[in-house]
Amino acid sequence: MNPSQGNAVQRPPIDAEPVLRLAGITKRFPGVVALNSVDFDVRPGEVHALLGENGAGKSTLMKVLAGKHQANEGKIILGGEEMEFENPKHAKRAGVVLIHQEQSLVPEMTVAENIFLGSLPKKWGNRVDWRKLREDTNKILETLKCSFQHDDLVGSLSIAKKQMVEIARALVFTPRVVVFDEPTASLTDHEKPVLYDVIHSLCDQGVGIVYISHRMDEIFHLSHRISVLRDGEYTGTVNTCATSEDEVTRMMIGRSLELDHASKPSEFGDNMLEIRNLSVKRIFEDVSFNVRKGEIVGMYGLVGAGRSEVAETIFGLRTPVAGDVVLDGEVVNFRHSHDAVAAGIALVPEDRKDQGLILGMNCRDNMTLAGLGTVSSMGFMKGSAERTVYDKYQQAMKIKTPGWRQKVGNLSGGNQQKIVIGKWLHTHPKLLILDEPTRGIDVGSKAEIHALVKDLAKSGYAVLVISSEMPEVLGLSNRIIAMYDGRVTAEFDGDSVSEDELVQAITGMGKPSPTAAVTG
Structure with missing residues (x-):
C-alpha cells in the first residue's frame, strides 16, 4: 500500500517533552504579514513534518528558527531555555541546523572546505589542519555513501551531489534540531534512501527533525506528526498514523485534489516536432520521437538519463553530432537559443x-x-x-x-x-517544453499548473513534459517516452502503461514497448 493512502499506520507519535518550541511567532515584512502568531514544537527523536502551500510561511518560520530572520513577536525555547539567535552561526552553535532548499555552497571551494566552512580544523599557529580536514570529510562522505571525493570542486558537481554536500554540513555539528527544507528535490532515487537512513540515525540519537516537503509519500513514510500552515497561520497538527493524504491536503488548501486523468487532451493534429536519430557525443544517442499539435508527450527517466540534454539540444543550447530536429515539417539547425525562440519553441528550464x-x-x-x-x-x-x-x-x-x-x-x-x-x-510558441514543471511546488499550485498544461494542449499547443515524478507523467501524458543511459528504451500509451513497465524501462530492464510505433 502507498503509505500516503488511507489510514496506513506508519510511525506513532513520540511521547516526550519538546526539545524545541516556537511560541506565537510573528514575522512582518513591508506590506506583508508572513507569519501570524504561529506555534510549533519538535520532540527528541521525532520527525515532525511541516506542510503548506508555497508562500504559506514554512521557510520563513524555519529561517526565524535558524537565526536568518528575527521574529517581531514570539519566543524560541530550546531545551527549556528561551533563546534569541542573532544569526545562523549562533543558532548552529546552539544545536539548530537548517539545510537550505536554496544551496549556499561556494562553487570555487572543494567539498571538504564547503562542509567545514566556518569551522575548519586548526593546528599550531592557527593554520588549517588539512590532514584532519580530509579525514573528517571522508568519514562524513562514507556515512552518506557519496560517490564524489573530498577534493572535488563543488562547482563541478551535479545539483543532486551538491545537495548531499549541504546535508553533510549538518553532520559537522552536534545538532539538537535539524531542519530539512525540500531535501530530496534534487536527489536521485539511489540517494533518497541514504538520506532516509541519515534521518533515522539522527532520530536514534535523540535529534529532533523538522521535515519540509511537498512529496506526500515521503511525509507519510518518515514523519511522526504533521503540522500545517496556511497563509502564514497555523491550522493544526495531526498524528501521521491517524490521518490521510486527503485530510492533510484539505488542511493545506481547504479542498481535496485529484489528478483528473480523463481531462487529458484527446484530439491531435499533425506533427509539430519530430526528432530523428538525434545524438550528442557522450550524452545521448540515436533519440527519436515526435510530438503532435494538441498533444502532451511525457519524457520520463532517472537523473542522468539524458532527458534535459535532449530538450536543450532541441532549444539550440547543444549542438548535435547526428540526427535531425524537424519543426512543423521543416528541418531546423539552431545555432543558439535565439533561433529556437524565433522559430516558436519555448523552454521552461529545470532550475x-x-x-x-x-x-x-x-x-x-x-x-x-x-x-x-x-x-x-x-x-x-x-x-x-x-x-x-x-x-x-x-x-x-x-x-x-x-x-x-x-x-x-x-x-x-x-x-x-x-x-x-x-x-x-x-x-x-508552437512547441512548449516543460522541464520538471512542478519541482518544489505545493499540491495546490501543482494542480493549477497541470490544469494549465492540459488547457494549452487542448488549444493546440504541442507540449513536451520532462518529469521525475511518475504520477505527474501518468496524469498528464498522452504518450510517454522512457529514457535510460542516453537512449530511448520504450514508448508507451499514457492511459494504458503500468508503473512496473515504466520502472523497468527507465532502469534498463524493459524491452521496447509495442506502442513505440504510435506516432500518428
Whole structure:
C-alpha cells in the first residue's frame, strides 16, 4: 500500500517533552504579514513534518528558527531555555541546523572546505589542519555513501551531489534540531534512501527533525506528526498514523485534489516536432520521437538519463553530432537559443532560479523578458505595454503577488514557476517544453499548473513534459517516452502503461514497448 493512502499506520507519535518550541511567532515584512502568531514544537527523536502551500510561511518560520530572520513577536525555547539567535552561526552553535532548499555552497571551494566552512580544523599557529580536514570529510562522505571525493570542486558537481554536500554540513555539528527544507528535490532515487537512513540515525540519537516537503509519500513514510500552515497561520497538527493524504491536503488548501486523468487532451493534429536519430557525443544517442499539435508527450527517466540534454539540444543550447530536429515539417539547425525562440519553441528550464528568472528584478520585467520586442519601440521600453502583458498572465495564471513591483526572488516557488511559464506563453510558441514543471511546488499550485498544461494542449499547443515524478507523467501524458543511459528504451500509451513497465524501462530492464510505433 502507498503509505500516503488511507489510514496506513506508519510511525506513532513520540511521547516526550519538546526539545524545541516556537511560541506565537510573528514575522512582518513591508506590506506583508508572513507569519501570524504561529506555534510549533519538535520532540527528541521525532520527525515532525511541516506542510503548506508555497508562500504559506514554512521557510520563513524555519529561517526565524535558524537565526536568518528575527521574529517581531514570539519566543524560541530550546531545551527549556528561551533563546534569541542573532544569526545562523549562533543558532548552529546552539544545536539548530537548517539545510537550505536554496544551496549556499561556494562553487570555487572543494567539498571538504564547503562542509567545514566556518569551522575548519586548526593546528599550531592557527593554520588549517588539512590532514584532519580530509579525514573528517571522508568519514562524513562514507556515512552518506557519496560517490564524489573530498577534493572535488563543488562547482563541478551535479545539483543532486551538491545537495548531499549541504546535508553533510549538518553532520559537522552536534545538532539538537535539524531542519530539512525540500531535501530530496534534487536527489536521485539511489540517494533518497541514504538520506532516509541519515534521518533515522539522527532520530536514534535523540535529534529532533523538522521535515519540509511537498512529496506526500515521503511525509507519510518518515514523519511522526504533521503540522500545517496556511497563509502564514497555523491550522493544526495531526498524528501521521491517524490521518490521510486527503485530510492533510484539505488542511493545506481547504479542498481535496485529484489528478483528473480523463481531462487529458484527446484530439491531435499533425506533427509539430519530430526528432530523428538525434545524438550528442557522450550524452545521448540515436533519440527519436515526435510530438503532435494538441498533444502532451511525457519524457520520463532517472537523473542522468539524458532527458534535459535532449530538450536543450532541441532549444539550440547543444549542438548535435547526428540526427535531425524537424519543426512543423521543416528541418531546423539552431545555432543558439535565439533561433529556437524565433522559430516558436519555448523552454521552461529545470532550475527556475538560475535559468528561468532574474531574482533581483520585479515581476513585470521578468514576465516580458522573452518578448522584449513586443513591449519596446526604437530601443525604449513601453511601461504601459509591459503592464498589459503582466496583468494578462498574472490574472490568467492566478499569480499571487502584492503587485508588479515585487521582486521575483520574494515570491513563493509556485508563483515563480508561473512567472516563468507566463514569460514563455507571451512569445506564443508552437512547441512548449516543460522541464520538471512542478519541482518544489505545493499540491495546490501543482494542480493549477497541470490544469494549465492540459488547457494549452487542448488549444493546440504541442507540449513536451520532462518529469521525475511518475504520477505527474501518468496524469498528464498522452504518450510517454522512457529514457535510460542516453537512449530511448520504450514508448508507451499514457492511459494504458503500468508503473512496473515504466520502472523497468527507465532502469534498463524493459524491452521496447509495442506502442513505440504510435506516432500518428
